[in-house]
Amino acid sequence: MDAAQRFALWVEREADIADARIVRPLTGGNANVTSLVASARGPLVLRHPPADTISDLASAGIAREFRFITALHGKAPVAEPIAFCHDPAIIGAPFSLTGFVEGDAITDTVPAGRENTAAAISELGCALIDALASVHVIDPIPEGLGNAEKARSFVPRQIERWRGVRAEVAVRDLPLIEQLGSWMNDNAPSPEAIRIVHCDYHLDNVLMAPARPRVSAILDWEMATLADPLVDLGLVTAIWNRDERGPLGFASVQAISNRAGVVSGNELAARWSAATGLSLEHINYYRAFALWRLAAIVEGAYVLYRQGKIDGRYERGLEEDVPALLMAAAAFAEGRGMP
16 A cells, blocks of 8 residues: 555545545745645645654654644634644654645735735735734633743743854854843843744745735744744744845845835734733844844754755855844844843
């Protein structure tokens, strides 16, 4: 019996869905493989780690994603969770199966059929923030997602983790990694609230409903955790409506927002605060943290590039993207009093 037959039998047995077959890859998501599945019920989505990176850690990301969308379904815009398979013998890796969601993945261009005006893009920004708020208002947190008390130290633990990683393996001089890390560690605010956080929330990781300013699904929950919800708000608003006259880290991300007349990141933050009832007192700290953390993480790919282990457009671009992210993080930190 080949993998296709094993997959079809598993889906019929575990999800009561007949005639399931993997059709083709879908775009989106860098860490895991996403594929379209046809079935008697209609289209589904299959997610699993890449075949060359099968490990307990890689599989844990897929399991975490499925656990979080299961908890969120019916409360926030996520795909319908259908089934999870822990057995790598079925298709070669653990995998999740979810419902298919129609929508546009938007990065640096406005899809055909959508209005390309500042007002229309502002509506997309508001929809993006409203979807995030729908996650952050969930309280109490559903069981099985983590330790809420431990989550209060998420930011300090992340700072120490990534300071250590970058100090251990370095291929160039990035003094802001340590300077910002030290300042953020000394000035980490006490969380006002602990909520479900996505940890990589921005326009690229949602599907917008066709021709409508509404999020039909938030994607890519592999890094989801419990933490101060400003972790998410800090990232999405730090890279919304940026000034393109300066160097931008990951310039294409949310690039459609970089134009005059589009709602600002501060205005989106205020909208989120009104929806959640949570304070924005420490928003610039969390913007600095989000960009610093992103830079520290992706510098790992640049290290591999410099070591000759990988070579792609993304990795080569990190030569400029990482320093630009760190400079933007420093600007936000200076607004919070960093010397």
